[in-house]
Amino acid sequence: MIFQQSSVDLIKARSSWRNYSERPLEPEVRGKIEHFLAQSPKGIFGTEPHFYLIEKTSEDEKIKLGTYGLIRGAQTFVVGTISVTDPGYVDFGYLMERIVLFLTDLNLGTCWLGGTLNRGEFAKALNLPDSQMIPAITPVGYTDSDRTLREKIIRFGAGSRSRKGWKELFFDGNIHKSLDEEVAEKYSLPLEMVRWAPSASNKQPWRVIKETGQPHYHFYLKRTPGYIKPERQIDLQKVDLGIAMFHFETVAQEIKLRGKWENRQLENLFERDAEYIVSWIGE
Numbered sequence: 001m002i003f004q005q006s007s008v009d010l011i012k013a014r015s016s017w018r019n020y021s022e023r024p025l026e027p028e029v030r031g032k033i034e035h036f037l038a039q040s041p042k043g044i045f046g047t048e049p050h051f052y053l054i055e056k057t058s059e060d061e062k063i064k065l066g067t068y069g070l071i072r073g074a075q076t077f078v079v080g081t082i083s084v085t086d087p088g089y090v091d092f093g094y095l096m097e098r099i100v101l102f103l104t105d106l107n108l109g110t111c112w113l114g115g116t117l118n119r120g121e122f123a124k125a126l127n128l129p130d131s132q133m134i135p136a137i138t139p140v141g142y143t144d145s146d147r148t149l150r151e152k153i154i155r156f157g158a159g160s161r162s163r164k165g166w167k168e169l170f171f172d173g174n175i176h177k178s179l180d181e182e183v184a185e186k187y188s189l190p191l192e193m194v195r196w197a198p199s200a201s202n203k204q205p206w207r208v209i210k211e212t213g214q215p216h217y218h219f220y221l222k223r224t225p226g227y228i229k230p231e232r233q234i235d236l237q238k239v240d241l242g243i244a245m246f247h248f249e250t251v252a253q254e255i256k257l258r259g260k261w262e263n264r265q266l267e268n269l270f271e272r273d274a275e276y277i278v279s280w281i282g283e
């Protein structure tokens with residue numbers, strides 16, 4: 001098991017925190033995080049993103065890491081990097097959400113940031129070569145027990161507490177028939193946890209089609225029309241798909257559903273702006 005608490009509880013407990021205590025991480029907690037980051041496995045598609053724990057003010061006092069004032073108080077960040085020439089966005093999302101839930105397990109606050117960060121400053125703090133880029137980061141730290149009003153307003157503005165329903169996300173055999181929980185049987189829990197995944201601007205671009213008569217679940221990315229990629233064409237909606245895959249897999253494993261990811265090279269069954277990503281082939 002990767003986590004102490006159940007994945008379902010962690011997924012439910014996680015939400016984006018934008019206000020942090022200035023208290024630095026306890027050395028023991030820091031050690032646990034560094035150990036976890038150092039042991040990050042390869043992604044499902046075989047790419048190897050790297051993850052670093054860095055301080056707001058690095059050793060070079062001139063570098064101050066920026067989040068455009070949106071994140072308050074955070075002293076420490078997890079920063080992830082991938083290759084520019086072979087960008088494994090899906091793998092990145094999958095592995096970074098594994099880290100985010102690990103931090104949730106340690107009772108720490110996090111907030112995925114793919115838009116509101118100064119990438120140049122973070123790259124400088126890491127001495128990042130041009131061949132690498134930063135798709136997203138998260139602050140990590142202790143949170144105050146209750147959310148501030150400011151936080152609630154930002155969350156409300158992002159529609160953070162709402163998620164699309166099953167009818168819009170999950171399909172039975174083809175895109176014209178929505179999937180009922182009874183048909184998904186035990187897989188209704190992993191799917192429900194896909195639904196609660198975080199996504200950039202809460203757009204929830206994941207769509208899943210169940211194969212008729214089989215526990216096979218085909219994952220598609222349905223792009224949000226007009227959604228603008230941040231600088232350097234970083235594909236945050238593919239990152240979102242990786243996050244959803246991690247939720248699905250970790251919960252399936254927890255309830256002893258066996259299966260594996262496969263690229264079945266399926267065609268796009270949705271109308272426009274959609275693409276096939278990967279399939280979960282359950283036994």
Ligand SMILES: Cc1cc2nc3c(=O)[nH]c(=O)nc-3n(C[C@H](O)[C@H](O)[C@H](O)COP(=O)(O)O)c2cc1C
Pocket residue numbers: 014015016070111112113114115116117136158159160161197198199200201202236239240243
């Ligand atoms: C890939 C990705 C990028 C994100 N980028 C930002 C960001 O730049 N700024 C921000 O305030 N929130 C960002 N978020 C957080 C989302 O707005 C948030 O996850 C979503 O609204 C759902 O709310 P919740 O995380 O509280 O469940 C990002 C989330 C993801 C998954």
